[in-house]
Amino acid sequence: MPEQLWSILPVLLLILAAEFVNGWTDAPNSIATVVSTRVLSPQRAVIMATLLNTAGAFSGTAVAATIGKGIVDPAIINTTTVAAAMVGIVLWSSLAYYMGGLPTSESHALVAGLAGAGLATAGPSVLLWEGWRKVLIGLLFSTFLGFLGGLGIMLLLYRVFYRSRPGTVRILFGRLQVLSAAFMSFSHGSNDGQKFIGVFTLALVLGGILPEFQVPVWVILICAATMGIGTALGGWKIIRTMGIRLTKLEPIHGFSAETSAALVIEAASRFGIPLSTTHTIGTSIIGVGSIQRFSAVRWGVAGEIIMAWLLTFPVCGLIAYSVARIISYLS
Numbered sequence: 526m527p528e529q530l531w532s533i534l535p536v537l538l539l540i541l542a543a544e545f546v547n548g549w550t551d552a553p554n555s556i557a558t559v560v561s562t563r564v565l566s567p568q569r570a571v572i573m574a575t576l577l578n579t580a581g582a583f584s585g586t587a588v589a590a591t592i593g594k595g596i597v598d599p600a601i602i603n604t605t606t607v608a609a610a611m612v613g614i615v616l617w618s619s620l621a622y623y624m625g626g627l628p629t630s631e632s633h634a635l636v637a638g639l640a641g642a643g644l645a646t647a648g649p650s651v652l653l654w655e656g657w658r659k660v661l662i663g664l665l666f667s668t669f670l671g672f673l674g675g676l677g678i679m680l681l682l683y684r685v686f687y688r689s690r691p692g693t694v695r696i697l698f699g700r701l702q703v704l705s706a707a708f709m710s711f712s713h714g715s716n717d718g719q720k721f722i723g724v725f726t727l728a729l730v731l732g733g734i735l736p737e738f739q740v741p742v743w744v745i746l747i748c749a750a751t752m753g754i755g756t757a758l759g760g761w762k763i764i765r766t767m768g769i770r771l772t773k774l775e776p777i778h779g780f781s782a783e784t785s786a787a788l789v790i791e792a793a794s795r796f797g798i799p800l801s802t803t804h805t806i807g808t809s810i811i812g813v814g815s816i817q818r819f820s821a822v823r824w825g826v827a828g829e830i831i832m833a834w835l836l837t838f839p840v841c842g843l844i845a846y847s848v849a850r851i852i853s854y855l856s
Contacts, residue, residue, distance in 0.1 A: 533732035536604045539611035540728060541751045544721040546618045547631040548578075548755025558779035558810065559706035564699050574710040575753035581714020582749040586740045587797030588716050589723030593730075594738050595656025595797075596636050597643035604731050605852050606646045607724060610638030613844035621833050629833055630801035634841040635720055636660050641842030645849035663800030666793050671805040674785030675812030682777055683816070698776035705783035712790040713802045714749065720799055722748045774810070782809040804834065 556570040565573070593599075597606065614634040621629045636657075643651035686694050725744050729735040774782070786806040793800045 530732070530734055533604050533728055533734070536608045536611075536728050536732070537725065539608050539615075540721055540725050541747070543611040543614040543631070543635075543724075544748050544751045545755040546615050547717060547721060548752035549758065550618045550622045550629060550631070550755075556706055556710065557806070558774055558782055559702055562699075562702065562774050562776045562779045564702045564776055564779065565706065570706065571757050573707060574713075574756055577707055577710035578714035578718050578752060578756070579749040581711040581716075582718035582722060582745050582752075584711070584715045585794065586719060586722070588719040588794055588799050589726065589740055590738065591656050591659055591723070591797045591799055592635065592639075592720045593723030593727040595653055595659065596639050597651045598647070598653055599727060599730060599738070601647040601651055602643055602731070603646060604728055605849055605856075606639070606642040607728050607731065609642035609645070609845045609849035609852060610635065610724075610841075612848045613638040613641065613841040616844055617837065617841050630803045630837050631717060632663070632720060632799050632801040632803075633834070633837045635724070636799070637838045637840075637842040638845040639724075641845035642849040645846045645853070659796075659798045663793055663798045664804075666789055666798065667800045667802075667804035668808055670789045671786055671808035672812040674789060675782050675809035676816050677812075678781040678785050679778065679813045679816045682781060686777075695776055698780045702776045702780045702783065705780045705787065708787040708791075709783040709806070712787040712794065714752075715794040716790050716800060717802050718749055718752060719794070721752070774813070778810075778813045782806060782813045785809040785812070801834075 556565070556574045559565045560567050560570050614631060617634055618629045618631065640652060722740055722745055725748055726735065726738060726740050729744070730738055735741075783806070786802070786809040789805050789809075790800065790802055
């Protein structure tokens with residue numbers, strides 16, 4: 526192993542720890558609805574999610590490039606910046622998971638962590654507007670398009686199948702939901718799966734292992750496999766929160782929410798826009814649930830989820846900033 530790689534190995538391991546947490550607390554969102562409607566068993570859903578998340582991660586590197594060289598200026602940060610950001614992600618996401626099974630946005634945790642640690646390392650000039658513009662666009666995509674897409678698809682399906690027997694509809698969409706869940710898992714890999722690939726590649730550039738930002742195949746494999754292991758070993762609290770506690774779902778609802786979220790995420794991935802898959806599937810589920818009746822959504826649970834989302838930016842940014850300052854002081 527080259528000497529440079531040994532020197533940044535702790536940073537790379539922290540990135541993989543954050544990717545594991547991503548699989549543990551974020552990737553389960555992609556299969557929450559298909560498990561809660563009992564279309565797939567948890568074991569089969571996890572296998573499908575693992576394989577298709579990996580395939581999605583290989584579908585492009587536009588999001589990886591945005592995260593790796595578009596959020597903070599790689600020329601004026603160091604590996605301490607990356608390490609501090611990863612500590613913030615792991616601590617906050619694990620806390621939210623254990624305290625209430627709440628899904629957190631690893632996307633927002635990542636950009637907030639990079640920003641906080643970057644500010645501690647190099648000051649305000651470290652932030653790059655082009656990448657942050659895409660983050661803001663992603664926030665609009667995940668919030669509004671997710672909700673409106675879920676609501677719109679559900680309205681269309683109600684109009685098409687309003688005379689059909691409930692049993693027939695359940696059987697039909699029980700089969701179709703397998704496809705929509707697969708699409709959702711693939712889209713998660715194409716966006717969320719790429720983010721930590723981008724950070725891993727950034728660390729290799731900062732450590733002198735790579736001469737320029739170009740994602741190697743072996744980095745995609747390692748990060749995708751780590752995320753898959755995290756999904757397989759955890760995530761059941763998240764599945765329960767998103768698929769059961771938030772609203773009662775039938776296969777037709779799950780199909781609508783997954784299809785809406787996957788379309789939004791996939792469109793964003795093609796333009797290199799990092800967005801929160803947690804937000805997107807969450808708002809899609811709320812849109813689908815609210816079309817039945819307003820009270821079908823458990824708004825107390827929705828409020829807890831939204832609060833976790835709102836806290837992610839300041840908490841992860843503050844943790845990363847503090848860790849970076851402490852490391853700089855001690856070194």
